[in-house]
Amino acid sequence: MSAAVEWRAVRRRFGTVTAVDEVSLVVQAGEFLTLLGPSGCGKTTLLRLAAGFETPEAGTIWLGGADVTHEPPFRRDVNQVFQSYALFPHLTVRDNIAFGLRRQGLPGAAVTARVREAVELVALQGCEARWPHELSGGQRQRVALARALAPRPAVLLLDEPLSALDARLRRTMQEELKRLQRQVGTTFVFVTHDQDEAMVLSDRIAVLQAGRLVQVGTGPELYRRPATAFVAEFLGLTNLLPAVRAGEGWRIDAAVTLASAAAGAAAPAWISVRPERVALAPAPPPGPNGFRVRVEETVFRGALEQLTVVTDGGTRLLVLRAGGCPAQPGQLFWAGVPPEEVVTVGA
Amino acid sequence: MRSGAATPTRASGSRTGWLLLPLAGWLVAFVLAPALILLVISFATRDDLGRVVFAFSLENYGRVFDPVYLGIFARSVGYAALTTVLCIALAYPVAWHIARLGAPWRQRLLLLVMIPFWTSFLIRTYAWITILKQEGLLNGVLRHAGLIAAPLEFLYTPGAVVLGLVYAYLPFMILPLYASAEKVEPSLIEAAHDLGCGPWRTFATIVLPLTRPGLAAGVMMVFVPAIGMFAISDLMGGARVPMLGNVIQDQFVGQARDKPFGAALGVVFLLLFLVSYALLRRRAEVRLG
Numbered sequence: 001m002s003a004a005v006e007w008r009a010v011r012r013r014f015g016t017v018t019a020v021d022e023v024s025l026v027v028q029a030g031e032f033l034t035l036l037g038p039s040g041c042g043k044t045t046l047l048r049l050a051a052g053f054e055t056p057e058a059g060t061i062w063l064g065g066a067d068v069t070h071e072p073p074f075r076r077d078v079n080q081v082f083q084s085y086a087l088f089p090h091l092t093v094r095d096n097i098a099f100g101l102r103r104q105g106l107p108g109a110a111v112t113a114r115v116r117e118a119v120e121l122v123a124l125q126g127c128e129a130r131w132p133h134e135l136s137g138g139q140r141q142r143v144a145l146a147r148a149l150a151p152r153p154a155v156l157l158l159d160e161p162l163s164a165l166d167a168r169l170r171r172t173m174q175e176e177l178k179r180l181q182r183q184v185g186t187t188f189v190f191v192t193h194d195q196d197e198a199m200v201l202s203d204r205i206a207v208l209q210a211g212r213l214v215q216v217g218t219g220p221e222l223y224r225r226p227a228t229a230f231v232a233e234f235l236g237l238t239n240l241l242p243a244v245r246a247g248e249g250w251r252i253d254a255a256v257t258l259a260s261a262a263a264g265a266a267a268p269a270w271i272s273v274r275p276e277r278v279a280l281a282p283a284p285p286p287g288p289n290g291f292r293v294r295v296e297e298t299v300f301r302g303a304l305e306q307l308t309v310v311t312d313g314g315t316r317l318l319v320l321r322a323g324g325c326p327a328q329p330g331q332l333f334w335a336g337v338p339p340e341e342v343v344t345v346g347a
Numbered sequence: 348m349r350s351g352a353a354t355p356t357r358a359s360g361s362r363t364g365w366l367l368l369p370l371a372g373w374l375v376a377f378v379l380a381p382a383l384i385l386l387v388i389s390f391a392t393r394d395d396l397g398r399v400v401f402a403f404s405l406e407n408y409g410r411v412f413d414p415v416y417l418g419i420f421a422r423s424v425g426y427a428a429l430t431t432v433l434c435i436a437l438a439y440p441v442a443w444h445i446a447r448l449g450a451p452w453r454q455r456l457l458l459l460v461m462i463p464f465w466t467s468f469l470i471r472t473y474a475w476i477t478i479l480k481q482e483g484l485l486n487g488v489l490r491h492a493g494l495i496a497a498p499l500e501f502l503y504t505p506g507a508v509v510l511g512l513v514y515a516y517l518p519f520m521i522l523p524l525y526a527s528a529e530k531v532e533p534s535l536i537e538a539a540h541d542l543g544c545g546p547w548r549t550f551a552t553i554v555l556p557l558t559r560p561g562l563a564a565g566v567m568m569v570f571v572p573a574i575g576m577f578a579i580s581d582l583m584g585g586a587r588v589p590m591l592g593n594v595i596q597d598q599f600v601g602q603a604r605d606k607p608f609g610a611a612l613g614v615v616f617l618l619l620f621l622v623s624y625a626l627l628r629r630r631a632e633v634r635l636g
Contacts (some may be wrong), residue, residue, distance in 0.1 A: 053537055073540040080541050086534035090556045099552075103543030151542065 003065065004029040004155050004187035005050055005078075010059035012045055019045040020056070021211035027155070029064075032181050032188045034198040036234070037208035043191045046208070047157050050189065051080045064154050074103075079148035080157040083164070085140045087132040093119075093143050094128040100151035118146040121180065138169050145180070155187045162197065174200050195235045199223075207231050223274075228346045232272040239278075239317050243271040243344075250342070253313025256291045260342040270345045275306070275320040277341040280327070285336030293317065295331045309335065382617065389610035397604035407611035416594065416612070423591035426505070426580075427573035430512040434520040434569050435562070437513070442524035442561075443554070447533070457525070460518050472511060472582050479507055479583070503585035511579040516572065520565040527561025528554075563627060571620055591616065 005027040012020040020042040027033045035043040048054040049061055052073035060069045068076055079100065087096050097118050101111045119125055122142035132140060141161060148156055158177075162170045178201055181188050192198055198205045199219040206216045207230075215227040219235075226232035229240055243250035249259040250271050258271065284290045293309035296316070300306075300323070307319045307327055317335070327333075389408070391401045410416070445456045463471060478484045479501040486498040501507055531554065539549040555562075577592030586593065591612070598609025 051537075051541060053540075072545075073537070074543045074545055078541075080538070082534050082538060084532065084534050086532065086538040088535060088538070088553060099539075100542035103548070147542070 002029050003027065003062065004031070005189060006062040007046065007049065008060045008062065010046070010049060010056045010061065012042075012049060012054055012056050018211050020049065022059070023208075023211075023213045024059075025206055025213060025216065027187055027189055029154075029187055030185055032178075032190065032201060032203045034190045034192060034202040034205045035208060036192060036195060036198045036205050038193055038234070040210075041208040042211040043193075043208050044159055047080070047159055047189060047191050050155070051078055051157050052076050077153050078155040078157055079151060079153040080159060081144045081148045081161045083160045085132075085144040085161075087140055087143055087147070089132050091132075092128065093124065093130050093132070093135070096132065096143055097146045097150050099147060104151055114150055118150040121149065121183070122146045122176075137165055138173065141165065141173060145177075149180075149184060149186070152184075153186065155189060158188060158190045160191055160193070163192070163194075170197070177201060199235070205235075207234065225343060226272060226345050229270045229272070232270075232343070232345050237275050237318060237320070239271075239273040239275060240345075241271045241273065241315065243269060250344070253311060253315045255313035256311050256315065258337060258342045259288045259339045260344060261338075261340040262342075262344055270347065272343045272345050273317070273337055273341060275318040276304075277337060278317060278319045279336045280307075280309075280319060280321060280333040281336065282333065284334045287336055288339060289337040289342065290334055293333050293335045295327045295329050295333065297329060298327050300326070309333065311335075385610045385613050385617075388607050389614045391607045391610075393605055393607055397606070399606050404607075407608045408615070410608055411611055411615050419589055419594055420591055422588070423574045426509055426512065426590060427570050429509055430516060430573045431520075431566055431570040433509070433513045434517050435565070437517060438520035438524050438565065442521050443528050445521075446525055446528035446531070457522075460521050463518065468515065469578065469582075472515075472579060475507075475511055475514065476502060476582060479510075502583060503587055505584070505588050508580050508584040508588055508590075511583040512573050512576060515576070515579060516569040519568040519572075523561040523564035523568065524558060525561070527558035531557045567624070567627075575616065 003026045007023050007025045010020055010023050011018065023042070023046060025046075035046055037043045045054060049056055050063070052068070052071060052075075056069065060067050062068065063076060063078060088099065091099065094115055097115045098111050101114050106114070115128075119128060122145050124139065124142050124146065127135065127139060127143075132143065135143065141164075144161065162173050162177075165173060174197060177188075177190075190198075190201060202219060204216060204218055205222055207214045207222065209228075209230050215222060215231050217225075222231060223235050226235065226238075232238045233240060241252050243252055243258075245251075246257050249257040250269075251257045252271065258273075260271070279285065280293070291311055293311055295307055296310050297308040298305060301320075303323060304320050305323045305326060307321070309317050309319055311317065319335070387401075388399055390403050390405070391399050392404050392406065394400050441460075445453055445460075448456065476483070480486075481498045481500070481502070483502070485501060486495070489495045490498065535553055535557070536549060539553045544552060574590070575592040575595070577590065577596045580586070580588055580590045580593055584590075589597075595609050595612050595616075597603045598605045598612070603609075
């Protein structure tokens with residue numbers, strides 16, 4: 001595999017705010033990579049640096065093995081899908097999609113064929129002659145996608161393209177995006193603040209916090225082995241517990257010490273335990289990490305039951321389990337956590 | 348912008364219709380009545396003292412097509428066209444950049460565009476005269492800088508007239524263009540760059556079509572008044588380069604004293620304006636589908 005996009009030690013400041021701080025990241029050709037982080041973490045700036053709308057103060061941007069740091073956007077083989085779609089209001093759907101193709105100097109027949117192909121790709125047949133203001137949000141989204149894909153760029157940049165859609169349409173579009181990416185094989189760099197969306201779509205996820213790259217990896221990697229407390233909390237629900245080294249294990253409170261499979265540091269650290277990895281049983285579990293808990297609160301969440309339990313040492317834990325026979329507040333259980341699910345994370 | 352969306356609603360029923368009376372009254376008193384008076388006078392003749400005699404005659408309209416007046420008319424249209432083109436060239440970058448600025452600077456710069464209106468137009472034109480005249484500021488600076496030996500003639504040239512016209516009408520081009528440019532989403536420009544357009548092509552394919560309403564309004568507010576403008580050609584052209592406005596003015600208050608002929612010139616001018624306006628409108632509608 002070769003690198004499609006690369007940021008090398010890139011820095012970009014806006015006034016006194018450092019939006020992107022010494023970020024180095026490689027996107028492989030054909031990969032679906034998501035830049036994930038809360039608003040203001042620098043993910044959009046990173047995308048705009050790749051598109052050429054921003055120039056870094058330090059560092060370089062590489063596309064397909066060439067340094068494009070000082071190339072204007074119109075000389076870069078990347079296209080962007082904008083958050084606001086940015087469809088040209090004075091052009092029909094057909095002319096919007098053909099816009100980039102015409103700049104490539106293709107003959108008229110080729111433009112027509114490629115427009116038809118792009119229209120079919122996003123299932124917009126019959127809308128070619130309509131105006132952007134006559135389309136629904138989902139349709140505009142498709143036109144924006146078709147317009148950006150039609151010139152067949154090496155990399156497609158997507159800036160929170162689904163954030164304006166309602167939840168159901170968003171799920172449909174997620175599936176469609178994934179299918180599209182497999183079909184065209186183009187490198188996708190996707191920006192979102194929605195960890196769920198990132199998990200569903202991406203081959204790899206790059207988590208950003210305050211302009212810095214925190215961790216890069218596949219969804220399961222980040223979920224199971226978060227490098228920092230921030231990553232652990234940002235991706236899914238977790239029990240983040242302050243812990244101190246006690247012999248071979250980590251002491252959570254006066255009553256509970258957990259053994260961890262990971263060779264952790266000796267210094268005080270955080271322990272992350274996913275709520276669905278805590279097993280509740282009426283009898284003590286066979287493994288090492290068994291301790292008593294009392295149910296404090298239960299929340300019905302459809303397929304799952306969410307419980308807040310308290311250890312004898314007073315630590316509150318979140319537990320998710322398959323809904324079946326619901327637990328009652330005050331009920332006593334034995335909790336068990338496999339050592340490989342006790343993850344130490346940096347601050 | 349599109350015809351379907353612009354259909355006026357018929358909310359103004361009989362109960363609220365009277366609210367339109369001031370407007371209707373204003374239009375009748377200051378637009379319709381003067382135009383009718385002009386039309387009537389244009390078919391009259393005059394006596395030796397220059398008084399209007401109401402005897403029907405087409406003679407005035409025959410004189411309009413005299414080569415002398417056709418020449419003046421062509422020159423007026425030419426100057427007005429040149430003025431309009433120069434105003435567009437100067438106003439586009441100004442309007443565009445003001446529209447892209449943050450709110451505080453946008454307001455400050457718009458204020459600067461409008462500040463000249465606070466002073467009398469004649470005073471500002473006289474200010475230009477003191478700059479351009481033989482012993483004026485410009486010649487003085489150029490001579491001190493050693494660029495010229497003898498003062499050049501800037502004033503009372505066609506160039507001075509066009510300069511004066513551009514100066515007078517530039518705000519009328521900047522303001523409507525600004526109003527249109529402000530509505531263009533910055534992401535549209537980025538999208539055009541992203542899809543392979545350099546700055547000029549982005550202007551031609553995105554900025555120009557999206558600011559067309561402002562441009563049309565600006566052209567209307569610059570080109571038409573510039574044809575009829577008489578004060579600038581009088582003061583800065585020294586009456587050496589009379590424009591249509593000067594000829595008409597001369598018929599009413601000047602030495603010519605031929606109101607019926609002046610009225611005929613005015614009517615022809617008005618018709619020309621209406622026809623070109625209708626054509627422009629139709630083209631705009633065709634383009635917008």
